Amino acid sequence: MDKGYEKERFETLKIKASVAVKFRRFCKRMSRSQSMALLLMLDFFEDNGISPNESIGPKMQTLEALIKKRINGVIAIMKDIEKNQTKPTVAMMQSLFEELEPNKKPLILEKEIPIKKNEIRFQEKKHTNNEL
Template identity: 45%
Template sequence: MDSFITIRFKRKTAKRFQEFSRTHFKSHTDAMATMLAFFFYNEISPKENFGPTGRTIAVSLNTVETNLLKRLNAIIAIQRDIEKTQTKPALAMLESLFQTEEPKDKTLILEKKFIEEKKTVRFEEKRNTTNEL
């Protein structure tokens, strides 16, 4: 069995360590050994600042997301305005240029065409179908 050694800490720091150790580890020795192994393995110093924490990232992501959604809505509004004012009218003009209607054959006033009309009898005499004796 390993022997224990006494290390002097300030009371406030010792209380914080004991609370942390009780919530995450079985003993204070396991807690200290794991923390030291973490710092040695990852080759980092406990004095280094890693940047934003998970909480600050979540808060900043919410603001970034909100700003991004606002910008996306603005872009969509600009695109719709461009469609209404530029794209659709231009497309309509191009379509009208390429649509060709067959010109109606109108006879000139000076030109006279004689159309042969079929002579159809409109009225016929009624024939007497009774027998004459």
Template identity: 45%
Template sequence: MDSFTAIRFKKDTAQKFKQYSKHIAPTHTQAMAMMLDFFERNHCTPDEDYGPHLIRLERRVLKRIDSLIAIIKNIEKTQTKPTHAMLAALFQAYEPPKQKLMIEKNDPYLNTEVRFREKKYSNDKDEN
């Protein structure tokens, strides 16, 4: 079991910490540990000016976004567009075979040929 120790804070600071602690962690100890870990992990202190630090961070993120955009454009140029062009060429070169027409004998009364298309078998009754 962990042992506890007392640290003295001014009353208003302690109340402020208790209110904030309720929002970020279940216990005050965990809240304090999370805050200390944050400061240690980011190598910063509360009295530090974060203006230039955040600008540096923003520039780094923007550079990473730019590099991701370059990677995606490269993939599009070298992989997607050629594949799309090959598929388009295949579909343009392929022409479905035209079905032959069945011709009925000449109708002596109409003096013309009567043509019919071959019946396509399908489940839909509208296509007959």
């Protein structure tokens, strides 16, 4: 039984035999009762605002074209923002930081004394026998 429709009575619709056979096959594929399948189809048409007489193909194509136009518009806006706002702002910020950057002076840790080759810096003191 269909949930929510258990207490409703059945009505008879007059449709052609070939259409009834085709509709029953459709309902079996959908795993729905005939009432629920028909209700789903009616809801689909009402929700999407289309008529069974209309072809869905051109509507989808026009919708796709409209979306592409809008995406291209958004891309154009983003390129314009980048060109006229972002790049000049970045350039100004970089110029400010370059001017304010302090000169780096090397830290003075110890004084380096150049050592000449073959120069003896320390010598051993020679002891005489008297000093010991």
